[in-house]
Amino acid sequence: MDLIAALRRICGENAVQDGAEAGGLGRDATGKYHWRPLAVVRPRDTAQVSAVLQLAGQNGVSVVPVSGNTGLNGGTRAEGAIMLSTERMNRIRDIDPAARTATVEAGVILQTLHEELAPLGLGFPMTFGARGSARIGGILSTNAGGSNVLRYGNMRALCLGVEVVLADGRVMNLMSALHKDNTGYDLRDLFIGAEGTLGIITAAVLKLSPLPRAHVTAVVAMARLEDALSLLNALQAASGGGVEAFEYMPDIYMDRLARYRPDLLPPITTGPVNLLIEAASTAPALSDPGPEGAPPLRDAIETVLSDAMEAGQITDAAVASSDAQRRKMWEMRESAAEITLNELPIVDTDIAVPLGAVAEYLDRMRARITKLDPQARIMIVAHLGDGNVHYTVYPSRDDDGLQNDLRQAISEEAVALGGSFSAEHGIGVSKLPTMAALKDPVALDVMRVIRQALDQQGILNPGKTIPK
Amino acid sequence: MDLIAALRRICGENAVQDGAEAGGLGRDATGKYHWRPLAVVRPRDTAQVSAVLQLAGQNGVSVVPVSGNTGLNGGTRAEGAIMLSTERMNRIRDIDPAARTATVEAGVILQTLHEELAPLGLGFPMTFGARGSARIGGILSTNAGGSNVLRYGNMRALCLGVEVVLADGRVMNLMSALHKDNTGYDLRDLFIGAEGTLGIITAAVLKLSPLPRAHVTAVVAMARLEDALSLLNALQAASGGGVEAFEYMPDIYMDRLARYRPDLLPPITTGPVNLLIEAASTAPALSDPGPEGAPPLRDAIETVLSDAMEAGQITDAAVASSDAQRRKMWEMRESAAEITLNELPIVDTDIAVPLGAVAEYLDRMRARITKLDPQARIMIVAHLGDGNVHYTVYPSRDDDGLQNDLRQAISEEAVALGGSFSAEHGIGVSKLPTMAALKDPVALDVMRVIRQALDQQGILNPGKTIPK
Structure with missing residues (x-):
């Protein structure tokens, strides 16, 4: 087939699969979605992505960008389309420790970025269970959230600039590393979270944070969920807004955890409501051991917890006293996909x-x-x-x-x-009916006219995000 | 004139001015821009804004939204157009202290919001010199920044939801108070910062913050600007990222200040480089007086400053020891418009x-x-x-x-x-040539097609933001 040959000329012989070989790749991490792609292509750089999109446009063939393929809503379904994988565009182009930015390509795996940054005392504060597979392109295209949004925000809040290939193959350069840039419409945030329906994100400038000097991690059991908000507010007040995670695992979750992951025994007597709480700080005066031994941040959190226990809000609590204990607490929470989607x-x-x-x-x-x-x-x-x-x-x-x-x-x-x-x-395909029923109809119409204006042929990830 | 009569039927007899009366209002705060509006209208609510836009569309007349009119780039120039003032839409609809949100109309003055929040221990952390005149609609439409972006971000970061009237009069309801909402494109941020060229923002849900328990405010003199970044990094490390403002006033600024505002004598021997620095915290363990009297935050900042002085980076420094001193330091910086634009x-x-x-x-x-x-x-x-x-x-x-x-x-x-x-x-009219010369041409084209798709007649604030 001519199109396949042309794709091979663009991306290289080994970077294009079709037929049965491509068919075997037509599925996502959920196992719920299966499809038969026309081809799977793995461009090496932005110029190749651009050429693939031009070719697709000339042939009226759809293109579906795929990164880690860990989404849950079928956003990468690519029936009869070219699956464009970002996996070969996986360079970390630059890390600037003074400016606290990283410039990365769309195929970089989230955990790889974490591992590169840690020795520099820096972090990229986006994390979730699938971090070992999820890639920056997909994380941006779904405006991913995860466990630290409370403190650091979602991907839009953590991205300073993007490079995007449009439906017609033109490359839009919004690779700013600035914190203030009011030169026209906010196109960056329009393409972030658009699930690949407006353009394909090929690179980004990400905002880094210094790694905390101290973490205080706890699991807590409560009788009533209604008491959780006042506990969160008390923890925020005591830590100066330092709560990084406040995660809820009810009894039904703990039961399922005990069944599928008996190795992850909780260090408390669980209750109807169980919380994983983490506070952190980079301030030495909060993080470093005080005159009585423990960091003031830990004292502050423990005081809130013991007050809540005396007030009868909390029935049991354990604060991690080693990194191994902290990791085990997190594993309880991050096993969610493994133990609930099975x-x-x-x-x-x-x-x-x-x-x-x-x-x-x-x-x-x-x-x-x-x-x-x-x-x-x-x-x-x-x-x-x-x-x-x-x-x-x-x-x-x-x-x-x-x-x-x-x-x-x-x-x-x-x-x-x-x-x-x-x-x-996000929406993908599984939430299209909900989107049609519950989203403001004027907003839906605005989305439609924007998509139509930017991709008149409708070749970019068609049938996703916006209901007909 | 029929149009004026129709505008009066929509907004009320006293809410519409035309002729010489309107002409007298055709100018902005800079004094650089003058125009002759067709009429000035002051709708009371969203429905009236919608009706005005429908009427304008039927008559092919442009509409220019105006809030506090304190912009510097001519973004409210309304030659021959209807100036739509937000000033009567000035209700604070709701403040939710637990959820830390405020729901406000576009005409609310920034300082009024600050004053309503303070007794609740809450703040809206957007501030700049014109806060006594600037209104939320304009602040959103320009994605305003100001002196605390370093810590809290610009208006996009501080806004959870907006209500927008489109060019054809339809009302788009994006009034979410949620921190996570991935239901389609980020339309909110597209309309924020669009300078009224895509729609008119009539209301918003804003993100509040607890007021700091302690501020540490200082003015510092240095010989070399090159040393400022390492000072900022040291202050951030010592305060746990608590630096809220880091403002630069060179000798030429201090000279001008001495000439026009001799009442604002700086409490230091100024140098070539002068900085106004503020750090703050809501954490009791950092903010409340420690065993030796001063809050640990103040100790931490003072230690950084005295280390920098010993290292020869700083030549003089003063830390405010009262709220009056703190205010005076800020007045030096916030006189900028008064003393430099005169x-x-x-x-x-x-x-x-x-x-x-x-x-x-x-x-x-x-x-x-x-x-x-x-x-x-x-x-x-x-x-x-x-x-x-x-x-x-x-x-x-x-x-x-x-x-x-x-x-x-x-x-x-x-x-x-x-x-x-x-x-x-922002861009307004004064930066259109720069926009044409220096902005990525693909990005400019994407802006053009979006504007065209949302306002086919081009009646919303025409001739602004996007060069021809």
Whole structure:
């Protein structure tokens, strides 16, 4: 086929697969989505991406960018399309420790970046379970969140500049390393989170942070979720806004953890509500051991926890006293995908509600699920500090209609409480019906006209993000 | 005239001015820009804004939104257009202390918001000299920066949701109060900073912060600007990233201050380089007086300053020991507009370069200015912690060609060092030639197609932001 030959001329003989070989790559990390790509191409640089897009446009063939392929909503489905993998564009072009920036290509794996930065005393404060596979291009295209958004923000907050190849192959250079740049519209943030439907991000300038001098990590058991917000506020006040993670693992999560990962025994007597809490600081006066031994940050957190225990809000708590203990606490939380997405049928979602509304949301949902499917089992894990709940249901039977009803209920209740039906996982294909039903129709129309204006043929990741 | 009558039917008899009365309002705070508006209208709510835009569209008349009218680049010039003032849409709809959000209308004055929040122990950490006049709508439409961007970010970082009226009068509701919401393109940030060319922002949800428990404010004199970055890094390390402001006032600025504001005598022997530094914390362990009296934050800052003095980097320093002293230090810096924009002819600009490049930028500029106009005088004041320099030149003669050459040189050198020709003031009309010359042409084209797609008639603030 001529197109395949032309792709090989652009990217090199070994960088293009088609036929059965390409077919074997037509799936994502969830196992829910399968497709037959026309070809899989692995360009080495921006110029090759540009040439592939020009060729695709001339042939009216769609192009779907794929990075780590760890998304959960089918955003990389590429039926009959060219899958454009970023994996060979994996250079860290520059790290500037004084300016605290890293310039990276789209194929750099998140964990690789973490590992390069650590010896410099720097971090890129974006982290989540799939960090060993997820690549910067995909992380940007989904505006990823994760466990530290509370402190550092999502990918938009952590990115200073991007390079983007447009649908017609033109390269847009927005590779600024500046913290202030008001020269026209915010195109950077328009392309971040656009799931590859407006352009393909090929490189970025990322904002780094000094690694904390001290972490205080704790797991805590509580009886009532309603008490969690006042605990968070007390911890923020005591640490000067130093809470980096505030993660929720209910009893049903801990039960499942005990079943699938018995090696991860929690160091506390768990309760209906269990929290993984981490505070950190770079200030020596907070982080370095004080006259009585412990860093003031640790004293401050322990005081809040013991006050909360005396007040009856907390039933048990353990503060990590070594890095190994800290890691084990994190592993409990980061096993979420492994232990919750391992069963079918499944309805897994990602909603957010205002902080004060999480308990009410869970109450309302329990009632709605019981009506829709009395035998369904519920699974929950949450970035509670962001109001972001990964709400999962295992329905009692494999029935598309029931699954859609469950999905819709989960989204509707979130929006009814002023929330979002996709907090961090994006839209892809699985949330298109929800997007059509619940997103402001004027906003949807604005998205449509922008997409149409930038990709008139509609060849970039078609059928994603925006419902018809 | 029928249009005026129709505007009166929409907004009320007293909310519309035309003729000479409107003409008297056709100017901005700089005194550089004058125009004759067709009418000035003051809608009371979003529905009236929508009706005005529909009417304008039917009549092919342009609409220019105006808030505090304190911009410096002519962004509110409204020759022959309807000036739409936000001043009557000035309600603070809601303040939620637990969730730390404020829901405000576009006409709320920044300082009014500060004053409403203070008794609650909360702040909205956006501040600059014009805060007593500037209104939220304009602050959002220019993505304002100011003196605390270093710590809290610009308006995009401080805004969770917006309500926008589109060119055709439709209302887009993006009034989310969520920290995580990945439901499609980032339309919010597209409209923030668009200078009213894509839609009119009528309301917003803003992110609040707890007021610091302690401020440490200092003025410092140095011999060499090259030493400032290492001082900033040392202060950040000592305070745990607590530096909120790091402002640069060179000797030429202090001389001008002494001339126009002799009441603001600096508490130090000034040098070639003078800095206003502020660090703050909400952590009790840093902010509250320690066993030796002073808060650890103050000890930490004073230690850095005395080390720098011993190392010969600093020649003099004073730390404010009362709120009155702190205010006086800030007044020195915030008099900038008053004491530097009071002379004609003037070329006032707003560039940013990477942090490490400021000293080189100033050196290069001095050489270029000397060649262009040996008698020109230079005036500088800078948000040094952001690499953001307000570079002003008083040319020796009133000559448009010379002024354009100076403006171009100032921008070119910034871009040559990886910087921006508009850090926080935006484009308006005065920077259109620079935008045409120096912005990535693909990015310009993307802006054009987006504007065209959202406002086909081109009635929203025409002739601004994007060059022809």
